[in-house]
Amino acid sequence: MEIINYSSFTDETSLEPNTTTTTSTTTQNTTTTTTLTTTSASGNTTQTPSPAASVSINVTWTFNNEINVTNVVMSVYNLKSSQWAAIGLGVKEAMGEAHVFMCKQLANNTIVINRYINPNKHEHPEHAGSEQGGILTPVQQQFRDGVVICQFTLSNFNIERFQQLKTISPLSQTASYHPLFAVGLLNSTNDPQKHFDDSHTALSEFVQLNQNKTILYKINSTDDGGSLTFVRVHGAIMVFTWILIISTGVLISRYFKNSWATNFICGKAAWFAAHRFLMSMGAILTVLGFLFILVFNQGSWVEKGPTRAFAHSITGVIAISFVFFQPFIALFRCEPDSRFRFIFNYIHAFVGFSAFILSIAALFLATYFRILKDTKARLFMILWIGWIGLIFIAFEIIQSYFRKKSNESGYSNINVSNTTIGEIVESPKSSTTNLTHFVQQQENTLERKLKHVLLAIHVLIAVIIAIMMTIFIFST
Secondary structure, rough: OOOOOOOOOOOOOOOOOOOOOOOOOOOOOOOOEEEEEEEEOOOOOOOOOOOOOEEEEEEEEEEOOOOOOOEEEEEEOOOOOEEEEEEEEEEOOOOOOEEEEEEEEEEOOOOOEEEEEEEOOOOOOOEEOOOOOOOOEEEEEEEEOOEEEEEEEEEOOOHHHHEOOOOOOOOOOOEEEEEEEEEEEEEEOOOOOOOOOEEEOOOOOOOOOOOOOEEEEEEOOHHHHHHHHHHHHHHHHHHHHOOOOOOOOHHHHHHOOOOOOOOOEEEEEHHHHHHHHHHHHHHHHHHHHHHHHHHHOOOOOOOOOHHHHHHHHHHHHHHHHHHHHHHHHHHHHOOOOOOHHHHHHHHHHHHHHHHHHHHHHHHHOOOOOOOOOOOOOHHHHHHHHHHHHHHHHHHHHHHHHHHHHHHOOOOOOOOOOOHHHHOOOOOOOOOHHHHHHHHHHOOHHHHHHHHHHHHHHHHHHHHHHHHHHHHHHHHO
16 A cells, blocks of 8 residues: 655636535445545635635545445545535646536535536536446435545446547546545535635546555645745755756866866866866765655655656656766776776766756656646746757857867867877876967867857856746745
């Protein structure tokens, strides 16, 4: 049995259905169980909580594979008269198109179970029947010890009888759905009104009506910001590390070997010293950021499945592994003039660029998470991806142009040859005068100036994007 914890409400759209009729029947033995628990509250502590701010919903379904019946129990806590609580099953991680099961507490405390379909975003849900997948049969509807109980079964999933209603596919026991929760008021005719702004959510994980899984969803409006502190710090560290520090280190290593070959720091060429410092800092900060999210998840891993959260965890951990082992790989590099040096150069470049590309994917996937999904973070990541491609293309064009102009050939950015420049870039053995003369033959003044201007623009853009992403992370 897998257990996953969630802690905030996200996304928005209406959930304003009509009503349907209910009947009664019995339950049966079970073989698989799924439990979901949710509590509504405001994510913005400056606003007055809604009348349903203290409502919590516990949904458990059990599947009997012998008779192909799913038994569902909704236990709703702190639901008041003339209020409703609903769970939806949607293909998308957003309030909107979904199969909706609503538990109502009428003004006289009578409990009613209704089924709806929400075909389009911001449209009133419509009555749903067996033609939308399975037959709903109410089993228990009662108000006991302050808890509203709504129990029903879903059976007879006969594909031949299914009909497509607008954009909603018929409900299936084998399909994967995002759980959606919402709470709202009933009007004088017991029709549901739109859910409260602080009382709805769409979970990122997938569930199935025939799958053995437990999901505990709770939110506490008094400590939600604090509980996500480790997540926010993790995000901020990764953003600055990979957008600013790592990207700058990659550019310096690839395009500034000649430009900074005559400047030294601690006896090493400036480009090499800068690259080594930036990448070492990047490795340390990346591992630190990983520890923050590891502590937040209490050492547990993201649930395996076709979700963005799982994809983010996989791309992220591979990138972290690459950047962690990269400094150790560097310890075994040959001397610049060794005939085996090219092996290290290619391995070092492959591991580095792979980690960098994976980091971009991981950061982009993170923009779909609840602390960023309602911000412009995704737009900034798209801008960042575009800029990274543009800056590399610009450097390559400049380098190719001036190399062709000076009729040079055989130049390599990763020093695969045994030329004197291989010794200059890491362990210079010649005089500064000779080095200057050699580098000037490799790279003229205009080329160096253009590269420095591009690097300065890159750092400025990286800083702006990193700051904006961090603001989004901490402002939601």
